[in-house]
Amino acid sequence: MQVKTFEAVSMKQALQLVREQLGPRAVIVSSRSVRRDGGLFGLLGRKVLEVTAAVDEPAKEEPVSVKGALTPNLPPSRPRGTGVYHDIWAVKQAVDPLLDEIREIREKVTALDERATSEPVEARSDLAQIRTLLAALVGSGALVPDSDGPAVQRLFYFLVGRGIDEPLARSLVQRIVARVDPGALGDLDRLKLNLAGEMRNDLGRAERGGLPSRVQIFAGPTGVGKTTTIAKLAARAARSSPNGVLVITTDVHRVAAAEQMIRFGEMLSVPVEVAISPTDLSRAIAQARNREHIFVDTTGKSPRDTGGLRALGSLVEAAGEAELLLVLSATTRSSDSREILEAYRGLPYSRLILSKLDETRVYGELYNCVVRSGRPIACVTSGQAVPEHLESLDVAGILRKVLHG
Numbered sequence: 394m395q396v397k398t399f400e401a402v403s404m405k406q407a408l409q410l411v412r413e414q415l416g417p418r419a420v421i422v423s424s425r426s427v428r429r430d431g432g433l434f435g436l437l438g439r440k441v442l443e444v445t446a447a448v449d450e451p452a453k454e455e456p457v458s459v460k461g462a463l464t465p466n467l468p469p470s471r472p473r474g475t476g477v478y479h480d481i482w483a484v485k486q487a488v489d490p491l492l493d494e495i496r497e498i499r500e501k502v503t504a505l506d507e508r509a510t511s512e513p514v515e516a517r518s519d520l521a522q523i524r525t526l527l528a529a530l531v532g533s534g535a536l537v538p539d540s541d542g543p544a545v546q547r548l549f550y551f552l553v554g555r556g557i558d559e560p561l562a563r564s565l566v567q568r569i570v571a572r573v574d575p576g577a578l579g580d581l582d583r584l585k586l587n588l589a590g591e592m593r594n595d596l597g598r599a600e601r602g603g604l605p606s607r608v609q610i611f612a613g614p615t616g617v618g619k620t621t622t623i624a625k626l627a628a629r630a631a632r633s634s635p636n637g638v639l640v641i642t643t644d645v646h647r648v649a650a651a652e653q654m655i656r657f658g659e660m661l662s663v664p665v666e667v668a669i670s671p672t673d674l675s676r677a678i679a680q681a682r683n684r685e686h687i688f689v690d691t692t693g694k695s696p697r698d699t700g701g702l703r704a705l706g707s708l709v710e711a712a713g714e715a716e717l718l719l720v721l722s723a724t725t726r727s728s729d730s731r732e733i734l735e736a737y738r739g740l741p742y743s744r745l746i747l748s749k750l751d752e753t754r755v756y757g758e759l760y761n762c763v764v765r766s767g768r769p770i771a772c773v774t775s776g777q778a779v780p781e782h783l784e785s786l787d788v789a790g791i792l793r794k795v796l797h798g
C-alpha cells in the first residue's frame with residue numbers, strides 16, 4: 394500500500410493531486426486543516442488542507458481529468474478485496490473534511506448573525522443609559538446654558554434666552570431628555586419638537602381659583618399697571634352695560650392715586666367711588682347691588698411689605714364674594730417675580746394679569762408666572778392706551794409668544 398500526504402488550498406485541489414499522483418483507486422485516509430507560515434505564535438499563518446491518501450497498488454502516472462472533483466477518490470469499481478465496507482469508509486473519508494468545512498462556515502455565520510442582532514440591542518441600551526444619566530445630570534444642576542455646546546445645553550440656552558426661569562428651564566430639559574427617543578438627544582430640532590407639548594402640559598395644569606364674580610379686585614406690586622388695566626376693562630364693560638359698571642378705588646395712600654382713577658372715570662363716563670377702609674369697601678359693594686361689574690383698585694404692595702399685604706388680605710375678605718386678580722409686569726426680572734409670587738401666596742388670587750408686554754421682547758415670564766403660581770392668565774396688556782392694548786391670551790397664544798416672540 395502506498396500512503397502519501399498532500400497539502401492543498403481546497404478539497405477539490407487535494408483530490409486532483411491525489412488522483413494525479415496515486416491514481417483513481419486511491420482513497421482518502423484522513424484530512425485536516427493546518428496553518429502554515431506560522432506568523433505570530435502560528436496565529437496568523439495561512440490555512441491549508443492536509444490530506445493523506447492511500448492506494449493498495451503502485452501509483453500510475455495516469456492523466457486524470459479534474460471533472461467531477463467530489464468523487465474521483467471513490468474507486469470507479471469496488472477496490473479489490475475490500476468489499477462494501479471499504480466503499481463506505483472511502484465515502485466517509487471524502488465527506489468528513491467537507492462536513493468540517495460546513496461546520497466551520499456555519500459557526501462563522503452564526504457568530505455574524507449574533508453580532509448583527511446583538512449590536513443594535515446593545516447600542517440601544519447604551520443610549521438608554523446615556524439618556525438616564527443625562528436626565529440625572531440635568532436635574533442635578535450640572536447643566537449650563539451654552540449656545541455652542543451639545544444639543545441639550547443649546548436647548549437650555551434657548552429656554553433661558555426666552556426668559557424661562559433657570560430652574561423651570563432645567564426641569565423642562567430634564568423631562569424632555571427623559572422622554573425623547575435616545576436618538577434625538579443630539580438633535581436640537583428634535584428636542585425642540587417636544588418642547589411645546591411639555592410646556593402646554595405645564596400651562597394646562599393651571600386652574601382658576603374661586604368662582605367668577607361680578608366684583609373683581611386688582612392687586613399687585615407698585616406701578617405694574619393695575620389702575621390703567623382697570624380703566625381699560627371698565628371702559629370695555631361700559632360699552633355693553635353703560636350703567637352697569639362701578640369702579641371703587643381703595644388707594645388713598647399714594648398721593649393723587651385716587652385722583653388718577655377719578656380722571657379715568659370722567660374720561661370713560663364710568664362712576665368712581667373711594668373707599669378708605671375695608672368696612673367702607675364692604676358698604677360700597679353692598680350699595681352697588683344693581684351693578685353688573687365692580688372693579689376695585691388697590692394700593693401697590695411691595696413683596697416685602699408684609700404689613701401692607703396683610704391689610705390687603707383684610708380688604709379682600711371685606712369684599713365678600715369677589716375675585717382677586719394679581720397684576721404682574723412681564724418686564725420684571727425672573728428672580729424678583731419669584732419673590733413676588735412667594736409673598737402673594739397667602740392671598741386667594743384666582744388669575745393673573747401680565748402687563749407691559751410691549752416693553753419686552755422676551756416673554757418667558759408668561760410661562761414662569763403661570764407655572765409658579767398654578768393660576769391661568771386672565772388677560773395681558775401691551776401699551777398705555779385706554780381702552781386699547783388689552784387682550785386675552787390662551788395657552789396656545791402664550792406658547793407662541795414665549796417660543797417665537
Ligand SMILES: Nc1nc2c(ncn2[C@@H]2O[C@H](COP(=O)(O)OP(=O)(O)OP(=O)(O)O)[C@@H](O)[C@H]2O)c(=O)[nH]1
Pocket residue numbers: 614615616617618619620621622644647650691692693694748749750751752774775776777782
Ligand atoms: N408700556 C406700558 N405701560 C403701561 C402698561 N400698563 C400701564 N402702563 C403704564 O405704567 C405706569 C403705571 O401704571 P399704573 O396703572 O398707574 O400702575 P399701578 O399698578 O396702578 O401703580 P400703583 O398704583 O402706583 O401701584 C403708567 O405710566 C401706565 O401708563 C402697559 O401695558 N404697557
Ligand SMILES: [Mg+2]
Pocket residue numbers: 619620621644650690691693
Ligand atoms: Mg394704581
